[in-house]
Amino acid sequence: VQPGLWGLVLAAAGGVALAVWSVVWRRRRRGVEPGDRSAASEVLNSPFLPGSGRARQERRWFFLTLQVKSSGQQVLLLGLEGSGKSSLLQCFTAGGLEYDVSPTQGFSAVSVHREEVHVEFLEIGGAEHLRLYWDMYLSRAAVLVYVVDSSDRARLPLARRLLHRLLRPEPRLPLVVLANKQDLPGACSVTDLHEALSLSDLGDQRKMFLIGTHLKKTGAQLDAGLQDARDLILQMVAAVREDQERGHETKACSFL
Ligand SMILES: Nc1nc2c(ncn2[C@@H]2O[C@H](COP(=O)(O)OP(=O)(O)OP(=O)(O)O)[C@@H](O)[C@H]2O)c(=O)[nH]1
Ligand SMILES: [Mg+2]
Known part of the structure; x- marks a missing residue:
């Protein structure tokens, strides 16, 4: 696949604390509209996120706003911190590791357009204090990509x-x-990991794949294994979309 076929929007990365803080306060004063993703992005990448009381409630609310207006099919990337989610995202969208990644402080989102499919990859950081937000996005996700550091x-x-x-x-x-x-x-x-994660206990109704990956810093060309992983994910998203469309058609027919 030519990288030219991929459109991407990097919607969140890092954040300068003071600037973000002032944006947060400005928005607090004027109020933030539900679905205002840029606000959520800014806030969640702020290192100033306090962990309790009202501030925590607000943080939860900002996370929720992310859910309201997201378009396209969502692929949720989760996994412990340092497992390689951001690096994989970079490879999937830029075709290789071009810059160093730092730990995700909140979430990071990348949109990919390919042929008719618009896919939004959403990574939530794997640090302990961020894991409580993981399940908030599951019901919206078309596919869950769970990244594991096989050496850990x-x-x-x-x-x-x-x-x-x-x-x-x-x-x-x-x-x-x-x-x-x-x-x-x-x-x-990969075989030992299948065992260690007890993947066979995750239900027989589920489409499930386990793929070994490793990321290289050299070269702009996507490694064949990663290319396979990315193509598989996009195919799964397309299949979910087809199922949904079929479901809508069936519902529409039942009203006739
Ligand atoms: N050797 C090796 N290092 C990797 C690989 N994938 C990622 N890394 C390195 O692992 C470190 C953590 O990678 P990240 O992509 O930031 O991990 P993450 O899962 O996004 O971490 P959080 O955002 O904190 O949840 C970085 O230094 C990467 O360069 C890999 O396949 N092999
Ligand atoms: Mg990350």
């Missing part, structure tokens, strides 16, 4: 627990598990 064996049980808890209320949500960092010494093989 000590935290595989935690990655498994979080994944299982997350998917309990979503028995049909399609899942792609990316066993990332396969290049690192001591990385868990």
Whole structure:
């Protein structure tokens, strides 16, 4: 796939604290419209997010505004911090790792247009204080991409627990598990990771794929494994969309 076929909008990255803070206060004074994604982005990337009381409520509300007006099909990227979500997003959209990523402080969103499909990749940071927001986006997601650092064996049980808890209320949500960092010494093989994450216990109604990936800093060309992963995700999104359209048609027919 030529990178030229991809349109992308990088909608969130970092944020200069003081500037963001002043924007937050300006918006607080004038009020923020539901669905104002730029506001949510600015706030969530602010390192000034306090963790309790009213401020926490407001933070939750800002997260919620993100849900209201998002268009296209959403692919949710989750996984523990440092597993490689932002790096993968960069590779999927820019075709390679062109710049260093820093830990995601809130969320980061990238829109991809390909042929008729408009897909929005949404990563929520994996740090502990951000994990409580993960499930807020599940019902909106067409596909969940769960990224695991295969070399971080000590935290595989935690990655498994979080994944299982997350998917309990979503028995049909399609899942792609990316066993990332396969290049690192001591990385868990894809087969062992299947076992360690108890993927066979995640329900037989679910479309599920497990793919080994590793990211290289060199070259603008997307690695074949990553290309396969990206194409698979887009195909799954297209399939979900077709199902939804068929569902709408069936509903429309039943009214006739
Ligand atoms: N060796 C190796 N390093 C990787 C790979 N993928 C990502 N990394 C590195 O892992 C580190 C963390 O990557 P991120 O993409 O920031 O991880 P993240 O999941 O987005 O982390 P949070 O935003 O904190 O949730 C970075 O230094 C990446 O360069 C990989 O396949 N192999
Ligand atoms: Mg990140």
